[in-house]
Amino acid sequence: MSTMGRAGQAPMVVVDGVRKAFHGVTVLDGISFEVAAGDVVAFIGSSGSGKTTLLRCIDLLEPIDAGRIVVAGEAMGWHQQPDGRWVRDSERELARKRQHLSMVAQGFHLFSHMTALENVMEGPLTVKRLPLPRARQLAQELLAKVGLADKAHARPSKLSGGQQQRVAIARALAMGPEVMLFDEPTSALDPELAGEVLATMRQLAAEGHTMLVVTHELAFAREVADVVLMFHEGRIVEQGPPQEIFTRPAHEATRRFLARVTGGVPQPTGSS
Template identity: 55%
Template sequence: MAESAGSATHMIEAHGVCKSFGETEVLKNVDLTVNRGEVVVVIGPSGSGKTTLIRTFNGLETINAGRIVVDDITLQDATTIKRGRIDRNVLKSVRLELGMVFQRFNLFPTLTALENVMQGPYRVRGLPKQEAAARAEALLARMNLAMKASSYPHELSGGQQQRVAIARALAMQPRAMLFDEATSALDPELIGEVLDVMRNLAADGMTMVIVTHEMAFAAQVADRVVVMDAGRIIEQGPPDVIFKSPAQERTRSFLRAVIDRKAE
């Protein structure tokens, strides 16, 4: 059984998390707590550890030190580190509660949009097929994709594929969502439609951790912005503070570089 070791107000907790790939330290003693209903946006230069951090939250990456608690379930700690793996039942319990949307859409190419969305509820949650299909139809409609239900991934634009991927994650009725650069693989004109979906989720109160380079979007939706650099969290706070008067020079130089790139 999954071990309860968290807080009623905290959805995700990372305590002293360290992660290395070979000799390269990617995460260095990271502490981060995400409250239920909170939207936390993680920003920082490439290679700062943002993606690795959120991948530790659902066990896609195992940690070398520290502790991670998700929805009051201890996912990773000294015991799992010593064992070298996460208990399968604990991992399943956490992944049922954490939806994740990746840079690439990872849709099943031989399944329609509807079939992609209904797979999780039907095969993992054990929902009756008709009920899973009805849930998938409702989510595709919510994504403005009702007319694309019978389309295959290769018949959809990148933005449409990503919205199907979001619908697929939501079909599992997770308690929180992780977004790893969900718009980075999209053409610029398609980014807006995916960001609109994420804005709506934030407005609905979904707990979210979002890794993104879209600073205007971050300023709009974030309750808190977390800045990472070289495997550490160097500062965090409300978007007005981080974007208008950051405390760290490294944050200021990063934001200047992002703005300069956008202006090119």
């Protein structure tokens, strides 16, 4: 199902036949797709369609029931022993493999006992064991990059939602991940605060970061995403470039979803 792999390049993310159920309720019902390095993929679909769960599975925050997830060439959650048997990763292995990815969550979840700077330094310091001065310098650079150099010593409680989310993005970037995961990063924000977060994400996309973004911001998906995946009842019912999905949705579920989120107003065709 590799419609988006670029020729001659191993995909950065492979999701293959992934299934997941919670207490007998199927949430992911055989999800497969590939993401090339540098691509921005938007996950759209109504709530409960499995987008967030999939993101959490990729970040190893939820175990999958069946299928396979490969990130940067490494099988996630499993490893093969010399005798060829596959065994589950230990907690330590999981922690190591999570470094391929960084998640930016809907609720920011900054460490509330730390300043913005300390939040960004935490990963490099504790996980990568960078020396303190280098971790601090890196964190300062990243805060400057998201436009918050002057808030380095503020605690999360003193920052606006948009600022908190930008710190969370800097914190994720500090680990130098191969893939950035965004789980509805703007849905807890007022539109004007969402704008500053989206601007930061746009910049990251332009820099060539591989990004998987669960979003309800269709304008953002249309403008920034290389590929849009439409989720419906635990499956991907449609995928393709945003222009196609948004202007000529092939699947009934996509048409209904687009009609609902855009308030029934027809989308202007042909963006950019």
